[in-house]
Amino acid sequence: MLLTALTPLTASAVEPAGERELTAKADSFVRGQMKRAGAPGLAYSVIRGDDVVHRRTWGRDGRGEPVTSRTPFLVGSLAKPVTALAVMRQVEAGEVELDEPVRRHLPWFRPKGEGEKPVTVRQLLNQSSGLSERDGITRADRFDNEPGGVRRLARELAGVTLSAPPGERHEYSNANYMLLGALLEEVTGRPFGEQLRKDVLGPLGMKGAITDSGGAERRGLPPGYRFFFGQPRSFASDFDTSGVPYGYLGASPEDMSAFAAAQLKGARGDAGGLLSPAGFREMHKGTISVHDRHRYGLGWRDDELEDPSARMVWHSGATPGYHGIVVLVPERNLAVVVQHNAFAKNKENLLNNTAFGAAGILLGGEPRQVDEDGWLTWALVVLGVVAVALAAVVGWSGFRVVRPRVRSRGGQRRAPGRAMVGGVAAVTGCLLAASVACFVLPERMGVTLREVLLFAPDMGRLLVAVAGLGVLLAVLRIVVTVRTVLALRRAGRPVPEPERGLVAAPTAR
Structure with a gap:
């Protein structure tokens, strides 16, 4: 070295x-x-x-x-x-x-x-x-x-x-x-x-x-x-x-x-x-x-x-x-x-x-040429891409809070149970991403998030951004899932028949 x-x-x-x-x-x-x-x-x-x-x-x-x-x-x-x-x-x-x-x-x-x-x-x-x-x-x-x-x-x-x-x-x-x-x-x-x-x-x-x-x-x-x-x-x-x-x-x-x-x-x-x-x-x-x-x-x-x-x-x-x-x-x-x-x-x-x-x-010799390590650049790129992707999904989830999706892409009505399972999986994934950013990645580097923020503020802030977006997305996914399940249940209820005598029968021509 x-x-x-x-x-x-x-x-x-x-x-x-x-x-x-x-x-x-x-x-x-x-x-x-x-x-x-x-x-x-x-x-x-x-x-x-x-x-x-x-x-x-x-x-x-x-x-x-x-x-x-x-x-x-x-x-x-x-x-x-x-x-x-x-x-x-x-x-x-x-x-x-x-x-x-x-x-x-x-x-x-x-x-x-x-x-x-x-x-x-x-x-x-x-x-x-x-x-x-x-x-x-x-x-x-x-x-x-x-x-x-x-x-x-x-x-x-x-x-x-x-x-x-x-x-x-x-x-x-x-x-x-x-x-x-x-x-x-x-x-x-x-x-x-x-x-x-x-x-x-x-x-x-x-x-x-x-x-x-x-x-x-x-x-x-x-x-x-x-x-x-x-x-x-x-x-x-x-x-x-x-x-x-x-x-x-x-x-x-x-x-x-x-x-x-x-x-x-x-x-x-x-x-x-x-x-x-x-x-x-x-x-x-x-x-x-x-x-x-x-x-x-x-x-x-x-x-x-x-x-x-x-x-x-x-x-x-x-x-x-x-x-x-x-x-x-x-x-x-x-x-x-x-x-x-x-x-x-x-x-x-x-x-x-x-x-x-x-x-x-x-001493009369020649110095070795040493370059800076490239790992930080790659880490910043990867974390930046993840942060942008999470931000996009947060925006889409915000839209779905207002307009829950009750039908699948094929036009079939979704089952409430499947919507619930999908929502739980999404929330779990979001919280897992936040945990990885806050704890797992710093731990793998042998430091804490506090130390990352002190010595590598760009990486530290991206980790905080990923963690924050992950938690925000988890909250939005909970809201989306609840609203979707409620909308599916309302859509799946039978429409009550009108009482006899209240609606006139059509006249034959």
């Missing part, structure tokens, strides 16, 4: 002039990717060693202002390696042990299916706890900005049923980091955002980072962009303080560059006491298989290029309206940070490939 077509050069083979050429080529690639993705704004940084050696910003934010190196973005799941670093700080301080049960700090966490081996802190970090992806999705994006939101959210997982025994397999879930946020609050005795600023963001120089709704307002977090039938539309989402541990951290390009530089320095043993070199290496090292050569470490993804000396450590993330990715190549002392102010699920691979491709170019 990543950069399998690279031919990396050694550091000594890249002269300053050649480096300028590679940087210009990377700029052109990133700019082209921005256009292909339809993102209104983008920030892009290159870090070599301790320094940001190159930074470019293009486009405008959700308020129409030019994107700069200080423009705040939401970073999505890039919050996870930040949270993981905060946990590792507590591990090295002796307050937390990686292989101790989570319930030692959160005694209320008693998931079903733990068995003899309880969920450990390490398993939360490397996403092998057995908490399902859906456990995280159904609890994400609560936009809870009241005090105690991090703990409130985590406590909803107290008795959840695990999808697999702890440690058995990798399953990516926001739920793991919801619990880690609550664990850090318990250990430090401070709100998560306050603790994060003191122990991680402050020491790293991430002065513009946002950890609560007040900070988002002070920093002027602009709206991001979602896509509506292929066109970016500004979306002013609320901040979610309860979601900072897993995805609602805010940070500028300067902040994320400082974070990426600290990862490179930490792996070399020069992180200024923030964490030991062994601690950084343990975070970066993938220990749980995701697929092929892709492994998950403690808050980071660990991949390999074809050349085994060109190892890549990375993580990406998204919220409604924002996307970000950090790519580290520790052995080459290189990092690339890309932040977009737009996101759509079908564009995720394309957005991620912006950073993968730029890193590959800077």
Whole structure:
């Protein structure tokens, strides 16, 4: 999936002039990717060693202002390696042990299916706890900005049923980091955002980072962009303080560059006491298989290029309206940070490939070409056709409410019983279509209708339209069926004969 077509050069083979050429080529690639993705704004940084050696910003934010190196973005799941670093700080301080049960700090966490081996802190970090992806999705994006939101959210997982025994397999879930946020609050005795600023963001120089709704307002977090039938539309989402541990951290390009530089320095043993070199290496090292050569470490993804000396450590993330990715190549002392102010699920691979491709170019290789997934376009077409068809049937049914059909197409009078059966079948079909739109299709995608509306508003609104038309049609079909059955019964009654003597017999001629 990543950069399998690279031919990396050694550091000594890249002269300053050649480096300028590679940087210009990377700029052109990133700019082209921005256009292909339809993102209104983008920030892009290159870090070599301790320094940001190159930074470019293009486009405008959700308020129409030019994107700069200080423009705040939401970073999505890039919050996870930040949270993981905060946990590792507590591990090295002796307050937390990686292989101790989570319930030692959160005694209320008693998931079903733990068995003899309880969920450990390490398993939360490397996403092998057995908490399902859906456990995280159904609890994400609560936009809870009241005090105690991090703990409130985590406590909803107290008795959840695990999808697999702890440690058995990798399953990516926001739920793991919801619990880690609550664990850090318990250990430090401070709100998560306050603790994060003191122990991680402050020491790293991430002065513009946002950890609560007040900070988002002070920093002027602009709206991001979602896509509506292929066109970016500004979306002013609320901040979610309860979601900072897993995805609602805010940070500028300067902040994320400082974070990426600290990862490179930490792996070399020069992180200024923030964490030991062994601690950084343990975070970066993938220990749980995701697929092929892709492994998950403690808050980071660990991949390999074809050349085994060109190892890549990375993580990406998204919220409604924002996307970000950090790519580290520790052995080459290189990092690339890309932040977009737009996101759509079908564009995720394309957005991620912006950073993968730029890193590959800077290593002297060629980027892979990745297109956006076409499934959303087809889904929109199918749902649109279904919605139009339902709307047409709703119109016809409205006409039949006024004029019920009492005869079949052959001119024969219909039987009331058959009309009743047909009506019940039609109502059942309509309600089934509404249920599929509201529940079954989102469930098959691993999300809820609420999440579809947040991340794919065009699909979400079509699903709502199909469901609403299905329910409306069911109501109309009930009315049509009742009126038709009553009309058939009236039409089938015998006409009473006139009483004798009241009508004169015809006169013979």
